[in-house]
Amino acid sequence: MTFFDDLPEPPPRPRQPQPLRSGWSGPPSDELPGVVPIGEFIHNSPRMVMALKSVEVYSTGCVLDVVWIVRRGEETDREWRDVMDQGFNHPGSSLSADVGLMVGVGYPDGRKAIASRPTPSMFEDDDVTGPVLTMIGGGGGSGNDDMVQSSAHYWLWPLPLEGDTRLVAKWEGLGMDEASVVLSGEQVGEALGRVRRFWTD
Structure with a gap:
């Protein structure tokens, strides 16, 4: 017998149920999405590229996978550091909306969702009708x-199925004017048919 052998068992604790999650707050945790391999440029210039790589479609909404690369030109070391600082910033960051990334x-x-706007809170669940776009x-x-x-x-959120949806981006601080790419409602609908639940019970 050692010093720790006779420690009492901790009392059983109540089982915590899985909390309900609002549809606008993120993808379902029990689904394997259908994937649309978009692979389209939103912006393509000698200095900067931004692209929509893919869309993961869930039963309630979709995840947009956006990437960007900025190449150095004639910037000084100080100017390039400023570019790098901007390149890592996302909507809702400390950069003002007139120079930072807007998506x-x-x-x-005709409805719009903008990522830089505050997202709803859990206290607004009954009033949220969407659309909501959040990083x-x-x-x-x-x-x-x-x-x-x-x-x-x-x-x-919600999942756009009726017609084509447009993803729009602008980044004035990096010299990127407003540009967009179209997400086909037909492709989204087909991917929705490939969504699989983890469990059926």
Whole structure:
């Protein structure tokens, strides 16, 4: 017998149920999405590229995978550091909206969702009708003396199925005028048919 052998068992604790999650707050945790391999440029210039790589479609919404790369030109070391600082910033960052990255989605019926706006809170669940576009993370980023690259994932709710949806981006601080790419409602609908639940019980 050792010093710790006779420790009492902790009392059983009540089982905590899985909390209910609002559809606008993020993708379902029990689904394997259908993926649309978009692979289209939102912006493509000698200095900067931004692209929509893919869309992960869930039963309630979709995740947009956006990437960007900026190449160094004639910037001084100080100017290039400023570019790198901007290149890692996302909507809702400390950069003002007039120079930082702005991302939005236009639905076929004219409704808009903009990522830089505050998202709803859990106290607004009954009143949220959407659409909602929010950043839910990214694939990180890297930079050196020649280029800076980064990415972001955006959750769009509700799922746009009726007609084509437009993803719009603008980044004045990096010289990127407003540009967009179209997401086909037909492709989204087909991917929705490939969504699989983890469990059926």
